[in-house]
Amino acid sequence: MHGWAPDIIGAIGEPTTDAEGYLHASFTDSLTSRAAGRQGLGRIYTRSEGRDDQTTWQTRNAQHDAVLKWGRRTSGCSSGSPRSNEKDASMPDFPAFPSTTGGEFVAPSKDLVLPVGAHVDQLFRRTMTEPFVLQRLSERSYWVEVGVFATLFYVGEESVLLMDPIEHCYDGVVAAIESVTAKPLSTVVYTHFHADHIGDAPRYVEQARQDGLTLRIVASDMTARKLDAVGSVLPRPTETVAWPKGGFAFEDLGVQMHGFEWAAHTDDHSAWQLATERIVHCPDLMGPDQPPFWRFTANERFLFAERNLNEVQEMEWDFLSAGHANIGSRADVQFELGYYRDIRNAVIQAFEANPFSGFIDPSQGAHTAWFPAQLAAVAKDAVDLMRPKYGQYYGFEAGAPSNAELAAFTVFAFR
Template identity: 40%
Template sequence: MTHKLRFAAATALALVLSTQSLLAEVPSTVGATYRAESSTEALAPGEKIENLFTKNMKQPYVLQKLTDRVYFYEGGFYGTIFYVGDRGVLLFDPLEGQGPGLLKAIAGVTDLPVTAIVYSHNHADHINDTPVILKAFPGAEIIATAATADQMRHLGSKHPAPTHVLGADEKSFDFEGLTVDVVRALNDAHAHDHAIFVLEGEKVAHIPDVINPDQPPFWAFAGSASYLGYRELVEQIGSLDWDYLSGGHGNVGSRADVTFYLQFLDDLEAAVGQAMGEVPWGFGVDASKLTAHTPMLPAWYDEIARRATESLRSKYGDYYGFEAATPANAEMVAEYLFSYR
């Protein structure tokens, strides 16, 4: 399903549920304190926005103040941040389908123009509405790492090209006196050109699609090519100096979310390892009917993933998206453990 079809499906479901007063909300993975959404009152580090699933289903977008100058935006389950300077706004990742909402949200807190856009990585669902922002603010520069610029050229990207390319030796850039640290991801678990952006002083970090705060890892570790390097990327994020995490999806993140992820990965690896020792090769396949060996490995992984998911359910089953995401993640861990024994 394309991103546009997924967005349309989510929009249709939101319309169906729009008459309901409240949708089901699940427990916090980190025992967070929830606060009412506010564009004027900042969250304290560790606090989260209440009823975020319901808000994503029923509101055009969510806007939450994080610090005096940084705001968290989420619409259609896609999130990002923007920084309000003295002369302009620094916007990260103009999310697909969210350009109009972003413009409205920004206008709700400042009259200043968007003067700079940052691409965190070259995935269309996070940068597709850049033309919407540029139509409103045609003078805005586009900042991206050389890895992202190279990736866009290599793939023949139709998205607006970066106008300010950060070389491999550039560790930060300046926006109106704000230093934004640029930390290249040590592993390309999610994207070949991923970088972590940390707003110094504000202590806000932005890296989509690795940690979904207040949720277990998303299906297939958010579209990662493999499990190889994923844990190390989570650890790298945790090693940096920040109080608030913008993860591209999920709630506002905190240090507790990193701790939760690492514990979940420990438990997932253990559960998969246990299941690998229990499930015999050839499980679920009638060898007398085979015309190729191809079904053997998928059937083996599938049963391992099923058993691992079942073993984790008592501890994690009530959390957001566990049932839909964990089998695919367990299968990826099984492939990783089998390949790199």
């Protein structure tokens, strides 16, 4: 964990900030994103009452310190199993949630391969109190989570392959790799263009340069195009695989890429299969052992989410490495598909209880508020319908409203 990225420090890491600095820190540099940011700025600076207090230099320093502290907690030990369960007195009690699949919980281990269907125990507490959580998935493959970001690495004969250089996690990921091998990291994969999954790439490029290597960066054609289209500042792939089906070799390991032609998450979303390892790595497909995160793991749309899950179901694998949350199995995919079915049915029921006619109000002087009000009412009722079955699970209350609203729009939008 390294706090703010240098360009972010440049933009807001000084006692006074300006609108351009805010825009750069809060939005990507694409024109549409900055336009959205300007609209937000307009809202912030034109509103004269009820505004949040201006952030102070002290506030921003405190946020920066919290980010650093979060990444440095070392009360636990992430080097093997079983783990110490000593409690950090400064940390809150972490509630226990039931498994979403009935799978057993086990302490993470860098030595013992995870039983298929099991989940790492006390995962949230561990990620908040340990520099990394490391779990072996095969002879050569390891899953690692730092903070709330997870990735996968494979130890070859000569060097290490990392699937996704997750952002602000460099120290934890490197420490995890160094706890099992002294071999250098030679290759990274970008699974899709989202910065939270590939934002540490410059750190790995620099380390490889210091090691006398040129970092090999593999991505799909589509991700390469997407990085160009958004004007990303991140390093470009050094080689690409054909979209939507392609592959590459890392030493003796064959890696197959399955791109989602109709993707729910991003245009370039893809699943990468480490064939001999029986692992699929597909960040943001879903969050194993949890109900869906905000907007179904930050999907651009709900439409096609079920189709994408079914495509991954058809691949050969035992372990799903999903970029966040726990390690998944086919039972996790079944839980997710069940949630999709239930929320769609809940939304349909909620639309019947909240017909559009009930929101038409000419006295408002414009029609603009009617549909958002209907969607909000439908989402609220749908969450109420979901709660008896799903309310017991990790993070349900925070994720469900946005899930319901996105699902409601999809139900509304096509027949």
